[in-house]
Amino acid sequence: MGERRYRSASGAPVALRRRQHSASCRELAVRCPRLQLRSLSAVTSAVWLAAYGLFVLSENSMVLSAAIFITLFGLIIYLHFVKVDQESLLVIGSLGIQVTSSYASGRESTTFIEMGQVKDVVINEAIHMQKVIYYLCILLQDPGDPQGVSEVVPLFQSSKPRLDCLIEVYKSCQEILEQRKTAPQSSGIK
């Protein structure tokens, strides 16, 4: 299955890639827009201009070297901890759902939620800044109360794709989640 382009909630282009590995295993990956060169140069120039202004006022050359270190350090920290390159969802029927975020520096942070804990995958609305956006989330089962929801895990938080993309992902997930309801011997009730 190929790649299709959509838009994020703020208008930036994102791409959704769907892969079906087997009848009960699907991988859905949303790729976020890359780091723009012009925003990077704008921030660097602003910091260096401010540092040069301080240097002219204080006649201390340490300010300039400090500004260079701050820019380098800040860029490394931004790429390693903040900038998300791709967010993916791996749904394996009867095992669980795995949520991965890959950062721009190559780091990957993964969470695996077992199928027994997953109650449902739904599209919810939320107020984000001055907008109302749609987001996809996994509802976790409350172990004590079969009707209750213990936790809501939001997905695709950095890329924030729009409703059309979310509907595609939702449909793919629900096809696999339905399989566990039609399974003849399901666990849990003994």
Next chain:
Amino acid sequence: MVLKVFFPSCCSSAESGILIGRWISEQNSAVILAVVHFPFIPVQVKQYLSEVQRVTKVSVSVLGSWSNSKQEKEESLSEFLEDLGTIFSHEPWIQISKEGDSKFWSCSTLQKHSNNPKEEEIILVYYDQRKVMLSHLHPPLATATSTDHKADDASKLSAVFDTVAKSKILFMTDRYDDGPIKLTHWQSDGVEASIIVELMKQASVPACMLLTFLLSLISGICRSRVLKFWPLSFLWSKLSTCEQLGHRLQHLQVISSNKKAQNQTQLMRKANIFVSLLIDVALGILLMSWLYRKNRIGHLADTLIPVADHVAEELQDLLQWLMGAPAGLKMNRALDQVLGRFFLYHIHLWISYIHLMSPFIEMILWYVGLSACLGLTVALCILSDIIALLTFHIYCFYVYGARLYCLKIYGLSSLWRLFRGKKWNVLRQRVDSCSYDLDQLFIGTLLFTILLFLLPTTALYYLVFTLLRLLVVIVQGLIHLLVDLIDSLPLYSIILRLCRSYRLAAGVKFRVLEQQDGKPLRLLMQINPLSYGSVIQTYRLPTYSCYPKDSWTSLCKKLFLGELIYPWKHKGEKQD
């Protein structure tokens, strides 16, 4: 339902044989632990398995067959393998076969008594046996607190981890052993033969016993009646050094106990305490060597008296300023002079006392500095105590100022009530109206006026001394924060997370391997290590202090009313 087969990656190149492991029926998954090779006698295999089951309490059984053929699939072999299914009856009988060096294996199941003839899907999950055996799964904190769940409800992954961890004894058989049964599973490369490690293990038991004896002696002395008399017990409770030493004594007792650690948490706690003590003593000895080199401690003692003198002089200047017209405010002259002179005399007494002590300071400091070898935390506590002793006069001034101010405020509030014709009913704890006599009203109003006009002077003194006291409290608080950090940081767990991250697992992650149509889905299960924040939160050592006692609003209220504040309170002290 989908059938999940957990296959150890070390058995991928094993010769043909039968698969043994555990079948978890409620999750429809098979955890394969080892492969038994041909030739074998079925009766012996069954005997061996029942013995393993008895020792490990894991229901190990024969799950299926494994065929690794270098040439094309032979028909006779496949029939032979199916016949094995009748000897070791297991439902369902799993057959995995690998052709040549192909990555894609074919996997099928034989169901004799099944009522649905539909081919069920099979997922093949590879796992690293050694890592899964050694790792400890940390459930998320929310589920860890609920303990009323049966083992059946346990998550699938913890069942898999449990199975592999409990079957440790199965992995002890060596492949070169000459026995009736030949197994393939994870093999350790051999027991450590380091002489030093062996010697240390042998020496640890008598060392522990000696340490326990010494510690019981020391704690016996500490608890003796001699030290419990009133002035001494008051002194011990106020000095934070004694608290810290008692805390470390407790830690030593935990380490030197002869009982082996019951479970993972206790083992980690012991290891953390041991490493923390070691690092503490090492840092303390480093500090001591730095202090005693070039006689720095002599220099420190020499500068102590001038610093105390300087502080006293600054205080005198401050009081002279208050006795004048501080910040342009106009004070009541008489009260100002009285208070100022009283505090000045106090400082004069303090300076004389310090000068009396000055010849002995160097010697005392030299010997006290030696106790830094007990640990960096002890040295920091001693520093905090020295600061408390040197600023004792500031504490005294704060208490005087606070008491005066408190009295004034209470007097004012009570007379204000009299002014309005009301009274505080102690029995009912409320304000009631009351009719006063004329002379009572007259005197009350006079006193109220006097107290009101004297309020700014007292309030200013109180403000200045409270600020000074708060400064000292903040400095002491920072030192205690550092001591607590060193005390409670679980260094062993952090180093373990750094070097052997698979030992502390938050969960697992799956990676989809190359697929081929018609073959089962192949996944690789890897261990997802715990984040550093959760490591610290799970394994931090408990400390003896709790802070702060009051919330911000109650602190402000106490400051306003003039009640004495003690922001840092230790556990075990009576709450007043």
